[in-house]
Amino acid sequence: MKSAFIVDLERASRTANIGIVLLCLAFGIAGHLISFYFHFLTVTFFLLVVLNTYWRHGQTSHALLANFGFLAQIRYLVESIGPEFRQYLFASDTEERPFNRLERAEVYRKAKGVDALEAFGSLLNFERREIKLRHSFYPVDKDQLEPFDVAVGASRSLATTYHIKRPIMISAMSYGALGENAVRALARGARLAGAVMNTGEGGTPKYHLMEGCDLIFQIGTAKFGVRTQDGGLDEDKLAAIAGKDQVKMIEIKLSQGAKPGKGGLLPKEKITPEIAELRGVPMDVDVISPAHHSECIDAESTVAFIGRVQRVSGLPTGIKFCLGRPDEFRALVQEMKRQDIIPDFITVDGAEGGTGAAPKSFMDDVGMPLFDALPIVHETLSEAGLRARLVLFASGKLINPGKQMTALSLGADALYSARGFLLALGCIQALQCNRNTCPVGITTHQKHLQKGLDIEAKARRVANYIEALHHDHVELLTAMGASSSRLLSEKNVYSPKRASTLPLAEERS
Ligand SMILES: Cc1cc2nc3c(=O)[nH]c(=O)nc-3n(C[C@H](O)[C@H](O)[C@H](O)COP(=O)(O)O)c2cc1C
Structure with a gap:
């Protein structure tokens, strides 16, 4: 039995793959009838359609891209910036490896010659x-x-x-x-x-x-x-x-x-x-x-x-x-x-x-x-x-x-x-x-x-x-x-x- 998530992803990717072709055509017509400037978008979407066709039919090394097209690229993108996201937004001060933020900050402060005093108590887990x-x-x-x-x-x-x-x-x-x-x-x-x-x-x-x-x-x-x-x-x-x-x-x-x-x-x-x-x-x-x-x-x-x-x-x-x-x-x-x-x-x-x-x-x-x-x-x-x-x-x-x-x-x-x-x-x-x-x-x-x-x-x-x-x-x-x-x-x-x-x-x- 297919999970709800898979069905949704398939449907979303099918919509997206057809959607970019339709948008390319729509911007082409708008560029012809309304303003030449729409052609910037026509060209952008045209390139996306070409790339998407290659990902889905012209390559064999990424199964996700072959099955779902450009929507799968978003996953690769999020995965590639995951470490930065975790480091800046989600990791706690004592969590990262090899050196956590507290350890790094101590070196930075010493290197900058900044006061090393801290208040209230240690942030380490004594347990x-x-x-x-x-x-x-x-x-x-x-x-x-x-x-x-x-x-x-x-x-x-x-x-x-x-x-x-x-x-x-x-x-x-x-x-x-x-x-x-x-x-x-x-x-x-x-x-x-x-x-x-x-x-x-x-x-x-x-x-x-x-x-x-x-x-x-x-x-x-x-x-x-x-x-x-x-x-x-x-x-x-x-x-x-x-x-x-x-x-x-x-x-x-x-x-x-x-x-x-x-x-x-x-x-x-x-x-x-x-x-x-x-x-x-x-x-x-x-x-x-x-x-x-x-x-x-x-x-x-x-x-x-x-x-x-x-x-x-x-x-x-x-x-x-x-x-x-x-x-x-x-x-x-x-x-x-x-x-x-x-x-x-x-x-x-x-x-x-x-x-x-x-x-x-x-x-x-x-x-x-x-x-x-x-x-x-x-x-x-x-x-x-x-x-x-x-x-x-x-x-x-x-x-x-x-x-x-x-x-x-x-x-x-x-x-x-x-x-x-x-x-x-x-x-x-x-x-x-x-x-x-x-x-x-x-x-x-x-x-x-x-x-x-x-x-x-x-x-x-x-x-x-x-x-x-x-x-x-x-x-x-x-x-x-x-x-x-x-x-x-x-x-x-x-x-x-x-x-x-x-x-x-x-x-x-
Ligand atoms: C960028 C880099 C280059 C290194 N090059 C050498 C090397 O040429 N010869 C060596 O014996 N150790 C090398 N090491 C290991 C260090 O000299 C040291 O043994 C090890 O990093 C432990 O120290 P640390 O935990 O303070 O980094 C290198 C380490 C780093 C980070």
Whole structure:
């Protein structure tokens, strides 16, 4: 039996399909008899009749269009603007993903340097029993706080040991994923605020270098910028990049949270001649990096590769990964001990991390979330006696101070954010990073879209965001009764899911 809705739709579409033919004829006659101007409508309806005939009889890919004609187009139209409608009109302040309006607004306010005070009470739902920070009965006075200073490379007594002075760093985002103006605004903002920025896996860091900030050069699995013909590591190219004054550390990317077990991906829509040249790739196909470094096929070879990059670069060198199997990590750590090659830092990227482009199944279903992975990495290193010999970085939706302090309590020494900084640049979460159509000019190479991203104005916002986060860290640290984030532990975090009073197995330094 047909439902009433189907009968109505059929009747409506039949009426509409005949109606546009009749209107076309009527306007034609009116144009002939009454006024020539009616022919504008005659032409419009004539084109609609031609299109409608094609949709109903000339195409086979859309069943709805073939069955109902132009009325079905209205459904496609409403569907296509649905996300915008929901975002602007219907979604509540705490509803959207990946970042809800409250979270985004906090970053916007910090970036604009606007007062962060709020009234009446938290808008969060406390019944959800989220992770909270534990304050102390005995807050520390601000003048007792140690300045933030994380030394990377110190345990190897490197002359190139780098001191991180800001708890938050700009996470890996390549020129390619981001447009030129976005990279320059981030780099300038990092310099203004004394923060360090990761280049991402996009090869020779041309625009990252332009603004004078300190950089972490990332070696992705495709080794853009430091690749030999056969996909191996070109030691001369690496030594040349590592020799640049601004390049302070090297990060070997093993995997990232949004697509662990899969290499980087740059859609062909975003490949300009300049990017093709910087990466040494063709322009007409998507660039898909290998799932792993050709040198890294097991724990032994991976540790040897870390040692090789440390030796060639002469810089503090670390690895980045999203945790999958804790037993594999444990084996990797044992191998580090056996070869006595310890990375100078480890970046733990949560499965909730962002990306310029990734398959949905990887974003949704692969990898361990940060707040589960971080304690495992921290405790595994502690048990192996290696925790004090390296520094832990963490990333994964750490855009506000509360989440950042949680990560510092669960074992991180310093933090990365990628999308927090995109929001500071003015990202409106249009979710088009892979299409080269970013409406605010961040993840696009189209000049007319980048025009709206003023490098100087946005660099100031990036710097404001870093300053405001630092300010909030200080406030939260004092409330938590710790004179340094080094002294934080799981004891400082309240989580109904986790054992909340675990002591740290080993001091960090
Ligand atoms: C536009 C964009 C580009 C990215 N490019 C890289 C990259 O080149 N290499 C990498 O290791 N991670 C890349 N990432 C992942 C981030 O560095 C980071 O690990 C992840 O987004 C988690 O941080 P977030 O939640 O603060 O965004 C990218 C993320 C975004 C949003």
